[in-house]
Amino acid sequence: GEDVEQSLFLSVREGDSSVINCTYTDSSSTYLYWYKQEPGAGLQLLTYIFSNMDMKQDQRLTVLLNKKDKHLSLRIADTQTGDSAIYFCALLQGNQGGKLIFGQGTELSVKP
């Protein structure tokens, strides 16, 4: 089945850029998403990218998609302590009515 992999932890200094990576096995996914989860809370959709795009920018967030290598990344510019959270990448499974498969999440720690 589909597999989505993320590294578990990332630590950066406030003001630096953070890059969170995700690799996947199913190249047929049409939409790829990034979600943020703060402690004890639900998930918040940050952004998504359609599979025919290479890059999408939204304020401090930049998503890069390399379909050949099946690699998705999320760059957060000027990282703040409020960005500390778990970040999940997710892929839409075929066109089956919104079925998403999630990576295990990357815990981002931002140190002052």
Place this chain on the structure above:
Amino acid sequence: DGGITQSPKYLFRKEGQNVTLSCEQNLNHDAMYWYRQDPGQGLRLIYYSQIVNDFQKGDIAEGYSVSREKKESFPLTVTSAQKNPTAFYLCASSTGQLPPYEQYFGPGTRLTVT
């Protein structure tokens, strides 16, 4: 104020009891979803519903049941057949008919079974 509500936030049950988790949305979304989250793992889909009176099994449906009698409500019952029910349960909704299926999540219910 539009959104998804889940209640209660914390729930404690004894082994062998069925328990029902509530999920309500006032976003007028057609589709609703239930996920389970375990520590250090991503979300796994339990059930989803694209329209009232219809629902499909996700990847880990065994030991769970759902109903979708109203558009705004999608309750999840954790039955005594679920072997390891202690987890964080998240409900989501989306417009449902076409991609990108932007899913909006509720705050979650943490279920502890002893």
